[in-house]
Amino acid sequence: MPISSFMGLQSALSGLEANQEAIQTTSNNIANASTPGYTDEAAVMTENYALTIPNGSGGVQLGTGVDVNTISRASDQYLNNSYRAQNTVASYASTESTTLGQVQSELNEPSSTGISSQLSAFWSSWSDLANDPTGPTSQSARQTVIDDGTTLAQGLNSLSDQLSSMQSQVAQQYSDLTGTGGELQSYANQIATLNGDIAEAQQGGMNANQLEDQRDQAINNLSSLGTVSYSAAPNGELTVAFGGAATPLVSGTTVNWPPTITSTPGGELGALISLSGPGGQIDSYLTDLGNVAGALVSTVNNLSPGTPFFNPSDTTAATIAVAATASTIQTTTTGNPGANDVALAIAGLSGGQADQLYGAFVAQVGQDTQTAQNNQQTSQTLLTAINSQVQSVSGVSLDQEMTNLLTYQQGYEASAKVMTAMQSMLETLITQVGAGL
Amino acid sequence: MERITELMTSQNTISNLNQQLNQLSATENELSTGLSINEPSDNPYGASLAIQLNGQLSALTSYTGNVSDGTAWTSQADSSLMDINEQVQSVQELVVQAANGTSTPAQLDADATEVNQLIAGIKQDASAQYDGQYIFSGTDTTTAPYQAGSNDAYQGNSGAIQRSIGPGAAPVQVNTDISQLLGNGQTVSGQPAGDGLLLNTLRNIAGDMQAGSTASLGNDLTDLQTNMGTLGQMQANVGAVQDQLQMASSRIQNLQTEVQTQLSSTEDVNMAQTMTQYSTEQASYNAALQASASVLQTDSLANFLSS
Numbered sequence: 119m120p121i122s123s124f125m126g127l128q129s130a131l132s133g134l135e136a137n138q139e140a141i142q143t144t145s146n147n148i149a150n151a152s153t154p155g156y157t158d159e160a161a162v163m164t165e166n167y168a169l170t171i172p173n174g175s176g177g178v179q180l181g182t183g184v185d186v187n188t189i190s191r192a193s194d195q196y197l198n199n200s201y202r203a204q205n206t207v208a209s210y211a212s213t214e215s216t217t218l219g220q221v222q223s224e225l226n227e228p229s230s231t232g233i234s235s236q237l238s239a240f241w242s243s244w245s246d247l248a249n250d251p252t253g254p255t256s257q258s259a260r261q262t263v264i265d266d267g268t269t270l271a272q273g274l275n276s277l278s279d280q281l282s283s284m285q286s287q288v289a290q291q292y293s294d295l296t297g298t299g300g301e302l303q304s305y306a307n308q309i310a311t312l313n314g315d316i317a318e319a320q321q322g323g324m325n326a327n328q329l330e331d332q333r334d335q336a337i338n339n340l341s342s343l344g345t346v347s348y349s350a351a352p353n354g355e356l357t358v359a360f361g362g363a364a365t366p367l368v369s370g371t372t373v374n375w376p377p378t379i380t381s382t383p384g385g386e387l388g389a390l391i392s393l394s395g396p397g398g399q400i401d402s403y404l405t406d407l408g409n410v411a412g413a414l415v416s417t418v419n420n421l422s423p424g425t426p427f428f429n430p431s432d433t434t435a436a437t438i439a440v441a442a443t444a445s446t447i448q449t450t451t452t453g454n455p456g457a458n459d460v461a462l463a464i465a466g467l468s469g470g471q472a473d474q475l476y477g478a479f480v481a482q483v484g485q486d487t488q489t490a491q492n493n494q495q496t497s498q499t500l501l502t503a504i505n506s507q508v509q510s511v512s513g514v515s516l517d518q519e520m521t522n523l524l525t526y527q528q529g530y531e532a533s534a535k536v537m538t539a540m541q542s543m544l545e546t547l548i549t550q551v552g553a554g555l
Numbered sequence: 556m557e558r559i560t561e562l563m564t565s566q567n568t569i570s571n572l573n574q575q576l577n578q579l580s581a582t583e584n585e586l587s588t589g590l591s592i593n594e595p596s597d598n599p600y601g602a603s604l605a606i607q608l609n610g611q612l613s614a615l616t617s618y619t620g621n622v623s624d625g626t627a628w629t630s631q632a633d634s635s636l637m638d639i640n641e642q643v644q645s646v647q648e649l650v651v652q653a654a655n656g657t658s659t660p661a662q663l664d665a666d667a668t669e670v671n672q673l674i675a676g677i678k679q680d681a682s683a684q685y686d687g688q689y690i691f692s693g694t695d696t697t698t699a700p701y702q703a704g705s706n707d708a709y710q711g712n713s714g715a716i717q718r719s720i721g722p723g724a725a726p727v728q729v730n731t732d733i734s735q736l737l738g739n740g741q742t743v744s745g746q747p748a749g750d751g752l753l754l755n756t757l758r759n760i761a762g763d764m765q766a767g768s769t770a771s772l773g774n775d776l777t778d779l780q781t782n783m784g785t786l787g788q789m790q791a792n793v794g795a796v797q798d799q800l801q802m803a804s805s806r807i808q809n810l811q812t813e814v815q816t817q818l819s820s821t822e823d824v825n826m827a828q829t830m831t832q833y834s835t836e837q838a839s840y841n842a843a844l845q846a847s848a849s850v851l852q853t854d855s856l857a858n859f860l861s862s
Contacts, residue, residue, distance in 0.1 A: 151561055158560075222594055227606060228822065234606040238613035245617035249624040249718065252696050253686035454714050456688055456696025462719055462726060468614045469607070469722075481603035484595025491596060502570045506563050513560030520856035 121171065121180065123547070126540045132183030133533030136163050139186045140526040144519050151514040155335035158192040158514050159327055191327050194511045198334060201504045202341035206385040208497040209342040213389035215494035217288060218487040221403065224280045227480050233277065233410075234476060236270040241468035243267075248461035251449040260444040267427065267440045274411050278435035281404050288394035292387060295343060296379060302343055302387075306358075306373045308336040313355040314371040320354040340367075344383035361387065399486065406479040407435040414438065414472040421463045423451045561855075568847045575840045582833045585824045592822045601821050608818040611722075615811050618721050622804045625718040625729040628685050629797050632731050635683040635691070636790050639736075642673045642680075643783055646757060650779060653764055654772040667764035674757050678703065681733050691733035700733055707740020707754040709733075720803035721810070727799055731792065736785050753782040 140161040150156040164187050168179035226232045243266040247259040295301050312333040319326035337358065340346050344361035351357065351370065360367035361383025365374055381395075382388055393399050412433045419426040425446040429439045450457035585591055595602040649666045652658065658666070678701040681691050688696035692711030700711045711734065717726035738752025749755035756778040763771040 219596075222596055225595065227595055228590075228592060228602055228609065234609060235613075238610050241610075242613055242617045245614075245621060245719065249621055250686060253688050255686065450694070452694060452714060454694035454696075454712060456692070456716055456730075457694035457714050458716065462717060465617065465719065468617075469610055473607070473610055477603040477606045480595050480606060481599045484597075484599030484602050487594070487596035488599055502567070506567055509560050509563035509566065510558050513562045515558060515560045516855040516857065518558075520860060524860065 121169070123544065124540075125169075125180075125182070126543075127537060129181065129183035130533045130536040130540060132166060132185060133536070134530060136161070136184040136186050137526045137530035137533060141523065141530065143189055144523050144526065147514045148516065148519050151516060151519075155331050155338070156514070157327070157331050157334070157512045159189050160192065161186045162188045162190050189325050189327060191330060192512050193330070193334070194508070197504070197508050197511060201501075201508050202338060202346055204497065204501045204504050205338060205341045206345050208494070208501040209385045210389045211490065211493040211497045213386045214393065215487070215490040217284070217389070217393050218399070218483070218490045220284060221281065221400065222483055222487045224277060224284070225480060225483060233270070233273045234473070234480070236266070236273045237473055237476065238468070240266045240270045241465055244461050245465035245468075247447070247449060248458040248465055251458045251461060252455040257444065260447050263447060264440060264442065264444050267442075270414075271428070271438045271440055274407065274414075274435045274438050278404060278407055278411075281400055281407065282436070285394050285398075285400040285404075288390050288400070292390040292394065295387060295390075296377070298375075302340075302360075302367075302377065303373070303375060305336050305340040305343070306360075306367050306375070306377070309333060309340070309356065309358055309368045310371050310373045312336065313368065317353040317355050317370075326354070342385055344379075344385035344387045361385075403479070403483060404435070406475070406482065408433075410472055410475045410479060411435040411438040413475055417467050417471055418464055421460055421467075422448065423460060424448045427464075564850060568851060572840075572843055572847060575836070575843055579833075579836045579840050582829060582836055585829055586826075586833060589824055589826075590822050591824045591829075605818060605822045608814050608821065611814050612811065612818065614722065615807055615814065618719060618807050619804070619811075621718045622720050622800050622807065625720065625727065626797065626800045626804075628690060628716075628718075628729045629793055629800065631683055631685045632690055632729075633790070633793050633797065635680045636731075636786065636793060638680045639677050640783075640786055640790065642676050643753070643779070643786065646670055646673055646760065647776070647779055647783070649764075650760055650772055650776050654769055654776060656769045658769075660767055663764045663767055663769075667761045670757060670761040670764065674754065674761070675703065677737070677753070677757070678707075681737060690730060693730065693732060701737065701754075707737075707758065709737065709739055718800075720800065721807055724803065724806075727796060727803070729796060729800075731789060733789075736782065736789055751778060751781075753786070756782055 140163065143159050143161040147158055163184050166182040166185050168181050170177050170179050227234060229235070240263075243259070243263045247256070247263050250256045250259045293300075297303075312329050316326045316329050316333065319329065333356070337346060337348065337356075340358070340360065346358060346360060348356045348358040355370045356368070357366050357370065358368040360377065360379075362380050363378040363383075365378045367374060367377050379387065381391060383391070391398070395401070415428040415430065415433045415438060419428055419430055422442070425442050425448075427440065427442045427447070429437075429441040432439050449461040450459050452459070584593055592598050592601050592605060649670060653663055653666055681701050682699040683690055689699055689711070690696075692698050692700045694714030694716060695711045696716075698710050700709060701707065702710065713732050713734070715728045716730040718729050719726050736752065737754045738750040740749065740754040740758060749759070756775060760772065760775045760779065763769075763775055
């Protein structure tokens with residue numbers, strides 16, 4: 119049964135090479151231990167085809183060494199999908215909670231400077247005027263009513279302005295994200311480009327681990343904008359659907375731009391739509407605030423004879439304004455200077471419709487914000503838990519790498535030892551046997 | 556067995572520490588503001604209740620102002636009526652003396668002059684002002700109720716001036732219609748007889764004294780006593796209003812305490828409880844920091860492999 123004298127050298131060489139590749143993989147893992155989106159890799163070693171040597175009726179199979187035939191990624195598609203779904207939910211909750219938190223701080227309630235205090239001050243000023251409709255200090259009581267009314271009207275104007283500008287900021291954020299050159303397009307382009315690269319690499323029989331990591335990361339980023347679902351083609355390309363739209367955002371290397379975005383895409387975009395859209399949350403707050411202003415205008419004006427106190431045509435929070443002046447305020451319907459029936463009646467509106475509507479509005483904002491904050495916390499906790507599972511599967515464990523390093527290092531050393539042994543065998547053969555010739 | 560990776564450990568540590576720090580900072584915020592509701596979302600119902608209670612407190616402060624204003628107004632009325640009463644008593648003494656029939660015409664003349672002076676004094680008392688407003692002119696507070704001199708016609712009206720004295724309480728009238736007492740005086744000659752009220756009666760007395768008709772003074776005395784009855788009634792009414800205001804004032808104080816207590820239990824921090832909570836959270840955060848430090852410093856296998 120003759121075999122080549124150099125065959126052992128080849129086997130040892132394959133061992134050296136395979137262990138070297140494995141050490142390189144380990145080294146790459148260690149280097150990327152903290153890289154976001156990096157997936158733990160492993161050199162998958164397989165035994166080379168055996169050499170069959172006939173031996174009488176049968177034969178023996180002689181191993182010919184080892185080969186690294188692929189570098190695998192420790193990626194679990196099921197976990198990745200769960201992570202993305204939760205990322206979409208968490209991103210929605212976080213956007214909603216942040217924006218509602220801003221709305222809430224605009225209200226500045228409960229405090230001694232919010233609109234509730236301005237309402238109280240307004241009613242008190244009427245009560246003071248009722249005590250002093252004609253005296254020498256009456257002029258200042260009248261001026262106080264005008265001033266407090268103006269402060270209140272301006273308070274409503276400015277809160278309404280702030281809410282409106284927040285609404286347009288949120289809408290702007292939505293168009294920035296979804297517009298040309300925005301994040302959505304950038305992620306879609308990345309995925310499409312990577313699709314092409316990966317397909318090309320796979321066609322050439324290569325692993326595209328690094329490209330797949332990048333594509334996974336891009337899909338993760340996309341999932342924070344809205345819901346993501348995808349299907350893989352045999353050539354490694356992914357068709358990615360976004361936000362529940364029927365037309366996929368990316369099919370192979372093509373980005374379908376401009377994208378179809380449904381009214382409930384989920385994620386950050388979904389939250390932005392539900393906050394700023396027509397009939398959205400900020401809209402409904404503006405309506406609530408408008409009702410406060412409307413109630414104020416109608417209840418006070420109904421009781422004011424002569425010049426209406428508030429401008430009767432401006433009944434929204436954005437426009438409410440005081441029309442009366444210190445000299446046009448009337449404290450009575452009778453015309454008698456000392457009568458205070460009107461001032462008394464208006465002071466009696468304290469705690470009435472406008473106050474109640476405003477209180478309900480604050481409670482509504484508080485309730486919505488609280489719910490959003492709770493959702494944000496819960497979804498963030500879940501996301502951390504799922505991310506932890508993803509890391510458990512795909513992350514780099516240094517202990518494991520060190521153990522692998524040791525194993526491969528020893529494998530390398532042993533292969534080298536085998537080579538030395540082969541060398542000495544050949545030397546024996548050549549010098550001892552050949553010397554006699 | 557779950558595989559534990561370095562990134563997993565560090566991310567979990569960060570997330571847990573962050574959560575604890577958030578809680579700690581929320582508690583810290585409560586302690587530093589002294590309020591358990593700093594934003595509506597801390598307690599939406601509580602926040603709207605606090606707003607409502609603050610509104611009530613502000614209204615109660617207004618009511619307190621109304622009551623003290625009403626009290627000042629009625630005190631002024633009370634002292635003016637007391638002055639009027641004294642002067643009417645003086646007239647009564649003069650009439651009793653003159654009716655005896657022992658006074659000389661010169662004395663009667665002097666008495667008549669004194670009565671006329673007292674009439675002027677009474678009219679001046681009726682023109683009392685509070686904060687620049689005539690308190691006995693009804694709602695016509697810029698006009699004096701009676702003019703000096705011989706015109707005894709009432710210049711004011713019968714309007715009521717009211718003060719709101721508490722939630723749910725009917726407004727109380729603080730002014731007094733003095734024309735019910737003083738009337739419109741002597742009618743111009745050739746007109747029907749006067750209204751028989753105080754000024755009319757006093758003018759009759761002065762006239763009868765001047766004319767020396769001591770016999771008529773008997774009737775005048777009866778009229779005067781009727782009017783004194785009206786005056787007494789009026790003083791009693793003012794006293795009743797003052798009592799009402801007094802009661803309203805203590806009722807408002809009780810309400811203020813009540814609302815304040817409710818507000819405090821709604822929005823104030825329970826210091827003992829929150830301090831305890833804070834200490835606990837702080838201790839647990841410190842422990843977490845310590846634990847994290849040693850977890851993150853845990854050696855990997857690399858530290859134990861010889862080179």
